[in-house]
Amino acid sequence: MTPALAAAVALLAGAALAAQVVLSRLVAVALWQPYAVLIISLALLGIGASGTALALIGGRLRAAPASVFALAAAGFAVSLPAAAALIGGVGFNPLEVIWDWGQQLRLAGLCVVLAVPFACAGFAIGLVLSRFGARAGLTYFADLVGAGLGALATAGWLATRPAEQAVPLVAAAGALAAGLAVLATPGRVRPVRLAAAALLTAALGLGPAAAPVPSPYKPEQVALTAPGAARLATRSSPLGALTLIASPEVPLRHAPGLGLTARAVPPPQLGLFRDGLGPAALPLAGPDPAAAGLGYLEDQIAAVAYHLDLPAEPAVLVLGLGGGVEVLRALRLGATRVDVLEPDRALAALVAAAGAHDAAAARPLADPRVRLIHAAPRRAIAIATRRWDLVVASPETGVGRAPAGLDAAAATPLGTVEAVRDLLDRLTERGAIVLTLGLDTPPRASLKAVATAHAALAARGVPAPADHLAVIHGWDTATLIVTRAPLTAAGRTGIARFAETYAFDPAHLPGASTSGHGPINQAGTLSLAEGVGAVIAPDAAADFRAAYKFDLAPATDDRPYAALTATPRLVPDLPALFAQGGLTLIDGGVVILVAACVITTALGGLAILAPLAARRHEAPIAPGHRGWTIGFFLSIGFGFMFVEIAAIERLAVRLGVPLDALAIVLGVMLVSAGLGAGVSRRLVPRVGRPGVAAAAAAVALGLAIRLAMPVPPDPLIGPVTVDPVGLDLVGLGAVALAMGLPFPLAVRLLARDAPGLVPWAWAINGCASVSGAVLAALVALFAGTVAATAAAAGLYAVAALVAAAAIPPPAASAPG
Amino acid sequence: MIVITLVTALVIAVTLGGPAGAADAPVARAAERARMIDTITAIAAQTRVAGATGIERAVLDAIAQVPRHELVPANVAPHAYDDRPLPIGYGQTISQPYIVALMTDLLAVGPGDRVLEVGTGSGYQAAVLAALGCTVFTIEIVPALARRAAGDLARIGSQAVTVRQGDGYFGWPDQGPFDAVVVTAAASHIPPPLVAQLKPGGRMVIPVGPPFYVQHLVLVAKAADGSVTTRRLLPVRFVPLTGRR
Missing domain, CATH: 3.40.50.150 (Vaccinia Virus protein VP39)
Structure with a gap:
């Protein structure tokens, strides 16, 4: 693998993570935040599906990985702006989902469209991973470090700029990744053809940045239906898009908790909205x-x-x-x-x-x-x-x-x-x-x-x-x-x-x-x-x-x-509440999260099983490796996301700004894990069952130590003030360094003993990452972040046991 | 065969999809309305809001008279008699029939009563109140909705409804006081002018919840001495809360 291709992997991985965050913001602005979780989770299954596609058709494409990578990255660059433009434009009204089954078709269509850029990115990176399985550490290093830096850059952008303006830049990063891959293509590439391809991709990717169309049922949009109502100002912040609205003809008069015997009438007000929700009132009563x-x-x-x-x-x-x-x-x-x-x-x-x-x-x-x-x-x-x-x-x-x-x-x-x-x-x-x-x-x-x-x-x-x-x-x-x-x-x-x-x-x-x-x-x-x-x-x-x-x-x-x-305890009431349209009496966001978990798990399971079903009439590829492959990659895929989600939730409490927490945790975790992956070949020159099992066990041990050493709630004030947030992140980075080892070590082993299963492992990892994130969020909600971290330790321990017990020795396995 | 199919399709389209003419309004889709009444009755019997065992017969009769399909946009008219809310444009909805019935029932109004509605929307709630014999004054913020509701109400013969476009916060002092007030627009508080325009003994109903859903209803009652009390009512069956009652 050439440095140019590794750089292309890093760039595309960063762009894909940026796309995830940016599209989530766009869905949150157009609809509501919980639906962003649902829709983007489903869209991210595109990465798992790309592994399935690789397992089914990738064999023929592995001969020209750089060229195919370039095409897939170009597909990412072109499809991302198109997908972003469709958010809010397909007429999906989540408020009618319970009442109108047709809305579910629109939701499915939106998810499929949004999945395309992720499928393209996943296909490109998965192809490189499977083609250069022996260098899995380098590919994973590029993938994770690129994604970590992408998270930090995206959060920095969204702190002050609207999400829609990031779309062309993210698409351009994808186009640049395609260009780098073309440079990595063996043989001579005619400069004119290269320039034309790059220009075409950039032109398609750098389309106009259209703001998402908000749901007409969001309070801001309803306020704007009043005659004369208009936006006075807008600002972007890490907590969402803010707008200030005036409604001179039918003034806003927002006064929650006004007493029944109140005689005073609230004066006309300006309305503040965040992501279309609100209002918070700013009275028009003068400076005194x-x-x-x-x-x-x-x-x-x-x-x-x-x-x-x-x-x-x-x-x-x-x-x-x-x-x-x-x-x-x-x-x-x-x-x-x-x-x-x-x-x-x-x-x-x-x-x-x-x-x-x-x-x-x-x-x-x-x-x-x-x-x-x-x-x-x-x-x-x-x-x-x-x-x-x-x-x-x-x-x-x-x-x-x-x-x-x-x-x-x-x-x-x-x-x-x-x-x-x-x-x-x-x-x-x-x-x-x-x-x-x-x-x-x-x-x-x-x-x-x-x-x-x-x-x-x-x-x-x-x-x-x-x-x-x-x-x-x-x-x-x-x-x-x-x-x-x-x-x-x-x-x-x-x-x-x-x-x-x-x-x-x-x-x-x-x-x-x-x-x-x-x-x-x-x-x-x-x-x-x-x-x-x-x-x-x-x-x-x-x-x-x-x-x-x-x-x-x-x-x-x-x-x-x-x-x-x-x-x-609410479950027995759900059918009756559903039938009466009373589901909003319970926590709607949780209902949506549970739905996301069920759907992503079901679809992810299908994506994982599809290659097996499609080839059921053929001689099985490396049958001795199938069992541990699914057990191991599911465990570490879920485990990684449990650590990540628990850390984000834990930091969000400290910082008060979820986007900052997300960026910092992803930045620390992914870059650290990437560095771990980068040195995995030096740490474990000859990969085998003990190395894979030990790597997973090391993560489990690291997480157990992290659980046993709670971070102090307040700054430790002494000769040097130690901030608990910084202390927590240092511990997280150390564990993440170890978390970068199991995946590339296991892929290297597969590449040596059962190379036909590498794309399948990519599919398993992709699907586990998606449903794992949603499941981890549910565990954090209902059992807490400590329990989620403990579950992650357990999952890595399971991975270690699976590796130790089920990986066949080299001689017993048939090359795929 | 093709001709027959086309004619059948046309009949179905006219019956279900487009606004029916004024001439056939009273009878069109009567069977669907009857089924809707049955549904409302069944839900009300299960739910027992405010201890009531059902919706007053007069309210159900009024609902049975109003051609709901005439008051919704053509694209949702096929679903007009489903027990569900429907979008009517401008970020507004027409409420679920059961909720309309419940709100009307809670107002406890009858012939000759004067009712103020804040938030006309489709005009359906006003039409039901008019069918009960009330004189209805209704205010809508969105000009296009106000025009459309006024036209539709006139077309179906709801003569006792007066529609005005404007700010409903201050009520309609010229026409007050009112025997009942319905506030279907989102309310962060109960506007003092509306309380002032409610007659002693009068009732006000406010549905609370996001579009397409009513989480609860607030019933405001003004006593003879002018004092005001409120009561929150769940429109759905949700008992017991502790599993021990």
Whole structure:
């Protein structure tokens, strides 16, 4: 294999990974994030299918690997822009999938189209792997390092630029890979022909970068149907595409949690949307927080924070900027200092610049009392030296939550027991955390939040956590108050009076009965008061949680999903809910993830079995090697993805920005594993059963050590400050170095003893990587990242056992 | 044979696919409407929302009178009587028939009542209320939807419905107070002007959920003394929650 071909492999692998991330973003913008997981997972099966195709027809093509590579890479370059352009253009409406079976055909068609570029890339790289099996370490090195660098470059691009603008560049990288492969073609290539081919490919690949067509049912698109509504500004950020919308003729008036007795009407607002979801409101009430138009801020349920027993001029920490409403509320209600923790610089810039678009826009960041903190939220809190009287978060401090629990699978770094405990540590003695969230029916995420706060108080050694908690609710929102010290009589009175004034119901107030009078806001099933009472009852909470239909276990850093409440106990209800169109009552994102797991596993299984079925009438290729090949490559394929997904989820909690976590983990893991693959030939010059088994066993051991050495939650401050994130990544890189060994060693062995099975091994690895990623995500959701890592260790141990027990000695195997 | 096939296809297309003429509106697809009523009745009997054992007969009769297929775009008209929501353009949907029946039932209105609807959409909910004998005032943000609904409602003979294009947030003070209010547009809160325009003893219904799905219904009741209470209702069967009840 020439250096030019190795470079082409690296470039194409980087482009394929970039395509994966970019297309995921485009689907998320056009549709919803969970559907991006589903659609891109299915599309990635193209890589597995390419292995199947190689196993079936690759033999004839292996004679000219560089030429075929060039053609396949050119196919990637041409098909990627076409596939990207079709997202949102095929009329697929995921919201109708339950109702309209025809939508499933559109979904299948979209997945097939999106699979083409991945199939092209997979075919090209798989062909090189099978043709140069003896140099598998070099091919795998190029593949992984290229992919790792591609992940870092893509994340860097998406931090500031729209995803659609990356499509031509990624396609061009594919075209360049094709050009490099042409250079690697033996014999003389006529320069004119080469130039023409490169130009044609580049011209096709570098088509216009069309923005994806968003679903007309996304809130931003619905807002734009109002007469005169228009986008004022857009910005890209690692957390998604932000837009600022004005609707002068039919003004936006967004005020979740407004009391039933409120007399003040919210003023017209600008709307902030992220990936078409939202809005977060930016009031058009002028720069003064005391303006009459902002009177409604005092009538919303989140305003209860300012009726607690606090200093007259509290210091406030706002968790998330949103449109600045919570900042304005704090300023209006007397805060002497307001810190805003917002990791998204693009959002802050958009809010700060809103006044340039509309002079009436409020200016929450212009007040000298306000300080904006751009940092990873957990780190910022861990190292904070300030103390706050109030920490507040509400639906208005975020932008773009998906409807119907679709975002249940999203990590919530500040919604875990550990995070709440850290926040309590940063409060003044009379301080409180005040969290407002949407009220669900039946109650679940709200009860889970109460359980999490209760567990955090218990973790701090509070003897009676219930005395530190209060909950009030309206018809669509609930507010949870968590105090560092037991709620004082003045605090309880303040909460009760506020609730009475604005027609909210106390669901839990220490020392007060919540059933003294009829509730103003009744729940149809279990009342929030009943639920909260059961969740915090000292002697019966465990039984209640165990029997409840939804998962109410506190969110932890290991399972940081505050909105995730689905449990297997819901399964008996699914048919009836499906028939009645009530599936949205459970976590929609999880349902989609389960569907993705089932479909990718089924299709992946077919792709793996297809070569065997197609050749059932022929003499089997290396029958002694089939068993261990499927067992070994499935195990390491799944194992690799379990480590990867667990590490991404773990880092996402620390950083608060999932895209950054993805880029860093992929960068560290793939480059490290690539380096491992690159030195595999030197480490193990003569490949055989012991080497393959030992490599897999080494990974299992490394993962076991990683599990046994938990990373400290806070920075280790000493002569040198050690960041736990950096420490974690060093450990991950070390394990990943070993993870780069098993695949190339096993491929080299196959290339020597059963070369006809190398493409099949590529197909198995490709399919396992896809369904493994989805399955790993489910394991992380329901069992935690530690369990996912432990499962990975187990899978590598299985791979080691399979290799040790089932790889036949060289003499016993027939060359394929 | 070919001619017969073409004629048959044409008849099917006219019956199922395109808007029927005003003359045949009352009878067209009556059998499908009857089946739809049966479905609504069956779901309501299973679900028992707010303790009710079913939908009031008057509501079902009103639904049976309204040619739903006349109020949806031609491309979805074949599915007009399926128990499912349908897209009507502009990011809007026409609700599942069972949900329309349930909402109408919860409003507890009858002949002579004045009803305000915020979010006209297809005009179907307004037509059902009109068929109950109510006088309906309905407001739609999207001009094209407002025009289309006004035209369709006039064509099917829903004379008691007045459609206005504009901002529904402030209600329709000139025509208030109302015996009932339906808010089918997405609402982050209950607009104070709508509460103010609700008569004492009046009811307001708000469906909550993403397009194509209703997660729950919020029933707002204004007592004789002007105080307001809310009740969240699940439109689907989902019991028991703890497995021990």
